[in-house]
Amino acid sequence: MRALAEFIMRGRMQATLVVVGSAALPLLFWLSAAAGSLVLLRRGLNDALGILVWAILPALAWWYFGEPLTLLVLLGSLGLALILRASMSWMRVLLGSVVVGLVYGLALGAVFGEPIAAMAAELQKLMPQALEGVYQQLSVDERARLEALLAPVLTGLLAALLQILSLLSLMLGRYWQAALYNPGGFGREFRVLRLPLALAVLLLAGMLVGPNLGPQLAMLTPICSVPLAFAGLALLHGLGLARFWLIGLYVTLLLFMQLIYPLLVVLAVVDSLIDFRGRLARKNGAGPANGEG
Numbered sequence: 001m002r003a004l005a006e007f008i009m010r011g012r013m014q015a016t017l018v019v020v021g022s023a024a025l026p027l028l029f030w031l032s033a034a035a036g037s038l039v040l041l042r043r044g045l046n047d048a049l050g051i052l053v054w055a056i057l058p059a060l061a062w063w064y065f066g067e068p069l070t071l072l073v074l075l076g077s078l079g080l081a082l083i084l085r086a087s088m089s090w091m092r093v094l095l096g097s098v099v100v101g102l103v104y105g106l107a108l109g110a111v112f113g114e115p116i117a118a119m120a121a122e123l124q125k126l127m128p129q130a131l132e133g134v135y136q137q138l139s140v141d142e143r144a145r146l147e148a149l150l151a152p153v154l155t156g157l158l159a160a161l162l163q164i165l166s167l168l169s170l171m172l173g174r175y176w177q178a179a180l181y182n183p184g185g186f187g188r189e190f191r192v193l194r195l196p197l198a199l200a201v202l203l204l205a206g207m208l209v210g211p212n213l214g215p216q217l218a219m220l221t222p223i224c225s226v227p228l229a230f231a232g233l234a235l236l237h238g239l240g241l242a243r244f245w246l247i248g249l250y251v252t253l254l255l256f257m258q259l260i261y262p263l264l265v266v267l268a269v270v271d272s273l274i275d276f277r278g279r280l281a282r283k284n285g286a287g288p289a290n291g292e293g
Contacts, residue, residue: 005176008035015039016051016069022094024058030057030169032177037173040081042181049137052078068111069162076100076166081173090193090234093170094227097163098203101223105159116158120150156219163226192277193234195227200272203228207265225265232264238277 008015017036023032032055039048076097084087086162109116124147138146147179171186178185195203203224210220236249254259271277 001172002177002179005038005180008038008176009042009180012051012223016054017291019051019055020058023055023070024061024073029059029062030165032070033074033166034172034176036074036169037077037081038107038176039102040078041173041177044085045082048168066111068107072104072107072162073165073169076104076162077169077173078168080170081128084170084174090189091195091199093167094193094195094230095165095199097226098206098223099210100166101156101163102126102219104162105155105223106159107217109155112158116154117151118265120147120154123150123154135240145215149211149218152216152218153211153221159219160222160226163223167230190234191238193231193238194277195231195268195272195276197272200228200231201267204265204269206256225261228265228268229261232266235267235271237274239280 004018019032019035019039021032022028022035036048036052036055039051055074056071059074060071062068079100080093080096084093087093098219127146171190174189175186178187191235206220206224208221210224211218237246249260255266
């Protein structure tokens with residue numbers, strides 16, 4: 001991957017070839033977003049704009065043929081890259097990803113509204129079996145409210161998935177930048193990532209309170225969980241776990257996401273309150289760790 005990063009930064013023609021070519025090829029939109037993020041982070045918007053505009057053309061073509069993911073992830077990653085370049089703060093990037101996720105939700109609802117509604121209707125038929133005796137005990141109003149949440153939650157889940165892809169693409173671009181110009185810098189940045197308590201509580205409130213404010217706001221639950229999950233991963237990396245355990249963590253996350261993902265969210269909230277890494281550093285007699293840009 002380092003060789004690819006070196007090729008991208010060799011010149012404008014090479015960068016344009018990778019960014020545009022990967023945007024044009026199926027299922028490689030994440031690579032286009034990562035390469036575009038690398039160029040933007042290193043050269044700035046004015047210098048990178050001539051390259052990035054060309055990448056938008058195949059993304060628009062995909063949208064025309066009914067596939068908006070390429071354009072959404074590309075623009076979302078570039079927007080988050082602008083935040084990172086301007087602020088040098090992953091906390092602000094994660095907060096910005098919530099806004100990006102909401103934009104994704106609105107776009108997906110406009111483009112895929114009918115398929116999502118059809119999927120929600122199928123899930124509605126399966127709910128009596130899935131919830132067994134619980135569903136029968138619900139009142140008519142409670143059932144109607146639960147069914148009204150299905151489509152927004154599905155939209156939010158899809159938006160959160162794109163939100164995660166945008167963050168991962170940006171992280172890959174930042175990793176490439178660090179590998180070329182600041183070895184180890186991305187790892188130091190990520191390991192010290194910690195959400196302030198007020199922000200963690202605000203995101204948790206968005207997850208829990210959003211559905212009670214209206215059915216459409218139910219999409220906030222998965223979207224607000226993404227920054228907390230990434231902060232939870234940063235905590236586990238920052239605690240200095242051996243590579244064996246980190247690999248096991250990601251394998252387990254892929255296999256049992258419905259169990260591990262909520263645990264990461266809870267860890268992030270608790271860490272915002274307790275600061276495990278700060279306590280560990282004080283216990284070991286070490287000073288505070290500062291990430292590098």
